[in-house]
Amino acid sequence: MKATAKKNGVKVIAGEYYDGFWSVPGSSSYVAIMVEDAGGEYLVKNSAPSTIQMNKEAFAELFKNAQYWRKLTPMNWKAQSLRKEDVEAEFAVFPVHLKGILYCDVNKTSYFEQALLHPDLELQDLITELSGGEGKNFYRLIPVD
């Protein structure tokens, strides 16, 4: 049951920050395949199935091309929308083309319990949000302008 959306070439990056490092899923990871299936283009090209640690600069280099950033880390984020300056100030990344953050609050959603059983629900979210809509299941889209 592989549903693949039409390629739209929307550029997506994923990654979480830990004490000076960016933990970034590789290009054969679950997230990368999801993004590709949702029609997007995942920006990491290293054919790694697992997460790799990147330095800030290497991540910034990928990030400047990203239109969407898929982000998981649990945090109490109330923001409905962000400006690019805020993103830059908070995460020390430089958003050039960033349109939105695909944000999944793993404490408030049942992502870790449900997403593996229902990849279709996650894919649904990604397809909708990569075309600018609002996902219903796990991801919340925080627009950036």
Next chain:
Amino acid sequence: MSLSGENIVFGYHKKPLVVPFSFSVESGKIIALIGLNGSGKTTFFKTLMGGVPLLSGTIKWEGRDLKDLSFAERHKIFSWLPARKVIEERLKVFEILTFSISSDSFREDVLSQMDEVIRLLNLEEFLELPYHLLSEGQKKKVEIAALLMKKSPVILFDEPSVFLDVSNQLELVKVIKNLSLEKGKTIFISSHNLDFLRACADVCWEISDTNIFIDKDIQSAFARYFDK
């Protein structure tokens, strides 16, 4: 009559080590200090240095009461060489000498005085050697040289001859005699090495059961020492 004491008692707070005694010492004299272990020889040195407070009486240096002198001033008058000094092994000889002066830059006269001490103790060839490579005799000479850098008129030696072989002991006797004769230093030597003391000392003090016997004649002190 440079160093004198009047009715002094030294010791620790609850335990005086001697009954009150008085003394006066002329500069340039070498005083042998004998007594059993624990009789108070080292405590007397510590008292002079200001490390242990004097229990009663007064000690005067050139008429000034030591009580009125600051710690630093006292250390300008007295310097003490403990039996065993813990010197960092990797230090070079010249560092041990310069460290004891505590200065960043040395004036010409200080430098030439240092050279003089180095010549006096024949340390020229060891200056750039680390301390741990020296023999016991050389180490002792370095310690004495460091002591002399401070130019204090009174020197207190604690067991200077220990660990030294006969030839080193003889050399040390020469150095010590030289210090008193040529430099006019007043020198106290505490030791159990009677031969060594006989070779250098002019006067002998014996601490025995809280009594201090001060003998002009070193032989009679030794005789009494052996009687017991």
Next chain:
Amino acid sequence: MTSIKDILLKEKRKFRLWMLILLLVITVFSILELSLGSAGISFVEVFSPQNEYAEFVLREIRIPRLLTAILIGAALSFSGLVLQTVFRNPLVGPSVLGISSGASLGVALVTMAGFSLGHSDIPKVFAAILFSMSVLLLLFSVAGRFRDNASVLIVGMLISYLAGAVVDILIFVSDNDALKEYTLWGMGSFSRMNYGEILVVATLLLVAYIIVYKNRHLMNLYLIGELDEVNEKRKKRLIFLLIIVAGIITAFVTAFCGPIAFIGIAIPNLMRFVLKISDHKYLLPGTVLLGAAVAVMCDLLSAMPWSDHSLPVNAVTSLFGIPIIVFMIFKSRHKSL
């Protein structure tokens, strides 16, 4: 015959030459650090960035990282030197007092026992400083009862093991994500500090350096045993001061950058080996500069500018530091080690 004046002049010249070399090395490494990286910003752009992105990379990533490396290298070597003097042992480093283990325990509690506030570093830094300072206080309340410094060392080590045990329990019960966060913290990084934090630690280091440098003669006297016996009080005061200063510096550095290994032990030894001298007048500035140079070099290697990956700084400093320590052990065949 050699006069003492000639020797002193020779040492001074040698010291100045080495300081010049070190300043040069730091400059070269700094320029390399600023101009190398995956963002492909050219050497020329370092001095006049061509676009906003290049400016961002320099301002937010490369310059703080360079300043952090210089600062942390200097700070750890400084506190390593101070502690090696205090304990008269060249194999002592900032980690021996249990201070960094205290910091680790603080961070472990924050990350793994659920006191974390998401993305922010502040709780971690705060906990690390709080716990390492408590270790220092504990050390002193115990140390006052002992006459010799070796007991302080032993108590410090025991505190380390104790903290390690608690951390192990936390690791055992924590979830993957927290474990990862703690592990990455422990690997150390120079990319964590912002300008404000750099300024705080730099000010602290400057004050600490001035305090210790003012006591350089006393430290020298301590090395030749002049403070023993009669100057017991002065010696205790000096040692207390030095341990407090080194402890505070280590606490702050560990809080911000994680436990960076071996710089603190290796650099003072390397400096003594290079200068062949123990005078704190020379060792203090020399060690600080050498520490800065080596830290920048280690950071350059760890960042691996030719690839997207980066190595943990701690791995690089260990690979660099341990051979030096092994070399020192073999070199000092004599009993003084």
